[in-house]
Amino acid sequence: MRFVDDVKAKSRWCYGDDRPRTLLKTLLTDGTFAMACYRAMQWSQAHRLAPLAMVFNKLNAFFGQCIIGRGADFGPCFVLIHSQGVVINGSVRGGAHVYIEHQVTIGAEKYVSPRIGDHVFIGAGAKIVGAVTLGDHSRVGANAVVVHDVPAGATVGGIPARVLRQRVPGEAADAGA
Numbered sequence: 325m326r327f328v329d330d331v332k333a334k335s336r337w338c339y340g341d342d343r344p345r346t347l348l349k350t351l352l353t354d355g356t357f358a359m360a361c362y363r364a365m366q367w368s369q370a371h372r373l374a375p376l377a378m379v380f381n382k383l384n385a386f387f388g389q390c391i392i393g394r395g396a397d398f399g400p401c402f403v404l405i406h407s408q409g410v411v412i413n414g415s416v417r418g419g420a421h422v423y424i425e426h427q428v429t430i431g432a433e434k435y436v437s438p439r440i441g442d443h444v445f446i447g448a449g450a451k452i453v454g455a456v457t458l459g460d461h462s463r464v465g466a467n468a469v470v471v472h473d474v475p476a477g478a479t480v481g482g483i484p485a486r487v488l489r490q491r492v493p494g495e496a497a498d499a500g501a
Contacts, residue, residue, distance in 0.1 A: 327363040328402050332355065333401035337423060349445045358388030358407035362396075369394055398422055401441070419444070419460070429453070441476065461491065
């Protein structure tokens with residue numbers, strides 16, 4: 325079950341382990357409700373239950389304080405560390421172990437949305453717009469504006485975002501390694 329994987333990943337990210345007591349604590353933290361609504365919406369879409377998907381979408385907007393388009397697709401271990409102000413376009417595709425902080429926007433430009441690799445961290449307030457790809461094990465700094473591709477293993481920051489650090493393959497990455 326993807327939601328269970330998501331909660332375990334968030335528990336490891338926030339608290340360093342995924343024991344039952346910590347999982348319970350994680351279920352009660354900010355962002356977890358939004359993650360549950362997103363997965364329920366995704367399940368509804370997959371089973372062609374569009375009205376139910378719309379209900380979960382609206383619940384997420386109202387109670388989770390974030391907007392994730394009904395077509396957005398993320399792999400296992402999708403983590404909203406904080407959900408407030410997150411906006412994700414419905415055509416965004418993300419891999420496994422994507423960690424997103426609050427006030428992040430991942431949006432389309434001219435009907436083309438970003439693609440996000442595996443083991444990616446997106447810092448608070450970051451904006452990722454248009455036909456860009458975030459490579460595996462990349463990190464986007466807080467308030468960065470990403471309008472160009474981010475290579476695998478890179479840390480980017482600034483407006484517009486530029487590479488601040490490039491990890492070599494095999495070097496430990498912090499984003500859900």
